Amino acid sequence: MTHFFSLLIPLIFFLSFGYALFKKVKVYDSFTEGVKGAIPLVVSVFPYIASVTMLSKLLQASGLENYISHFLAPTFDKIGVPEELAPLVLVKPLSGSGALAVLSELLERYGVDSYIARCACVVYGSSETIFYIGAVYFAGLKRKSLPAAILIALFSYLVSIIFGCFLCRIM
């Protein structure tokens, strides 16, 4: 399966560029034009990533993180989620870049290929920043159905965490 995904990405590029050539697109010009967008995009998220990383380092240094994890551990244990994921699970619905910061912390601390790290990757990768999306996409729009939609999204998030950790255990 891993091998299949390693092949998939080069194949996507091969087919896309081939098709673009066929359509007489100047591939180099077009590609570089797209690459140009990478830096502004990263610059726009850097402040959030930096602030949350600083906060997560503070959480660690002050020992507050340990208290929180211990407090939540029994609940997480019961639903089959490693307690070390507590900070990630809590931050992800609020901030994607914050969650990315927390995630890379977890990966470094427990080793990229450990069980905890794989669970963390699945939780991070299979979920979205529910509150951030609500705030940004629907800023200024007042729809009565949105709060209900947020509850639905949070519920699906919870179910997917449990399912994701279960998959990591058996795969």
Added chain:
Amino acid sequence: MNTLFVIVFLACAALLFVSAPENFLTALLDGASKSATLCCSLIATYAVWLGLMRVWEDCGIARKTSRLLKPALKRLFQTDDNAAIDAISMNISVNLLGISGAATPYGITAAKLLDKTPQAEYASAMFFVLNATSLQILPTSLIAVRVALHSAAPNDIVLPILLTSALSTVLGVILTRIFIKPVQSHKVSAAKKQTEFFKTHRAGI
């Protein structure tokens, strides 16, 4: 987020003030330098994928995808608005690649356009749930982070993520279909849920 940030920050600062004040600035600087490294690897990932996406836009693959998704999206969102459907399909395509930062501009456009359609209550909720439950196929930024940390098998997590996000998306869509019906007869219960929601979640935002 503002409230949360200040509360956690002050709590940590107070704890450190009592236990180890010399670690305070070290922790902040350590965090900042971590985030700088992280952003460098993100620039690399975004460069690759945004480049590819631009090629897709220029050779018409993006427009073709939109046309391909149109029948399904029309039914899902109960709308005939072509501009809205175009924005939604770009938003979904970018989301599938896992570059949620690039999906945001399309998402905002789509949300504004859906707000003007006749089934706005339902369509907005559906669009929100679809985005909020994650549609990734290729978790690109995640693979980048794993490669940067020298993972032995950086792609190992792709399949579990695929299955997990499929589950959460399908669950979300079904629940939206059940609880927020395309007909506007649920104003009362939606309003009730709204008050409940704000009671419990105001502090979190």
